[in-house]
């Protein structure tokens with residue numbers, strides 16, 4: 001019988017799962033009549049999951065995150081028994097075929113045997129969807145199950161920037177069924193767009209903004225999960241076996257971050273904006289330095305409405321630099337002026 005898994009059962013840089021009580025508390029204390037919540041840089045969807053009693057819009061530039069968000073939050077019905085049975089079958093199969101995964105990733109992040117299984121399962125999910133044996137939510141739930149299972153056994157050096165050489169592949173791929181709600185709000189929507197494009201198209205009561213803070217591109221750290229989620233089977237390059245990621249690069253990781261942020265805030269039509277941004281601007285190493293200065297954050301948000309800042313001591317964002325003192329996770333709440341409201 002397939003085991004189950006929860007939304008927070010994966011590693012993700014900047015995941016806010018541990019901050020949910022802090023975030024929820026501020027929304028409850030400071031915001032009124034919040035019926036629609038947008039998580040516009042949703043990543044794992046952890047923050048959206050704290051507002052599952054409201055209408056949700058999730059968005060992330062990465063397809064792999066969109067698929068996981070769709071699995072967790074879409075209102076589309078799914079057949080749990082069918083998925084349990086498919087996952088049990090995948091877990092019990094012996095697979096040794098040659099496929100895209102064995103050809104490109106054997107004995108890197110995963111053993112050859114696990115690559116064979118990942119490639120076989122991913123292709124089988126696609127075939128079942130094409131033949132209409134599973135709907136789009138069921139496809140998303142199975143891909144999510146596969147991505148979470150891969151993440152549990154990957155021999156990475158932190159993320160997928162490099163794999164650990166000469167290791168024993170002691171763990172083997174085991175899929176679990178995502179415990180996704182079957183009663184999500186009928187109006188929920190999931191997107192994978194550039195945040196600034198989506199901002200022009202939506203209105204909401206509250207928009208939660210959690211962009212990348214530094215030069216570290218998420219498509220570099222998670223290229224392999226993105227590759228398997230998309231399943232376009234592209235050529236991969238270099239020791240880390242990365243695909244071309246040009247179209248997934250984020251402006252928020254570059255010197256254009258402030259301009260992108262200003263454009264985003266100006267486009268939003270909502271009553272409240274809640275921004276997560278930590279105070280790493282001048283601490284840590286160059287790669288972990290925040291791209292948007294506090295001065296810019298205040299200038300841009302003050303133009304939009306009344307701003308309040310809340311902070312809580314929180315483990316540093318940068319892997320390997322978690323001992324930096326004074327690092328705080330901060331939330332900026334902007335109560336938007338009347339003219340901005342939907």
Ligand SMILES: C[S@@+](CC[C@H](N)C(=O)[O-])C[C@H]1O[C@@H](n2cnc3c(N)ncnc32)[C@H](O)[C@@H]1O
Pocket residue numbers: 012013014015016017040041042043044045046047059060061062065193194195196210211212213218219249250251252
């Ligand atoms: C700090 S993480 C969000 C973490 C998330 N709150 C969580 O708890 O898992 C930032 C996310 O923004 C996404 N991203 C970066 N640039 C983007 C853009 N221009 N539009 C949409 N998403 C973007 C990244 O793929 C990444 O998942």
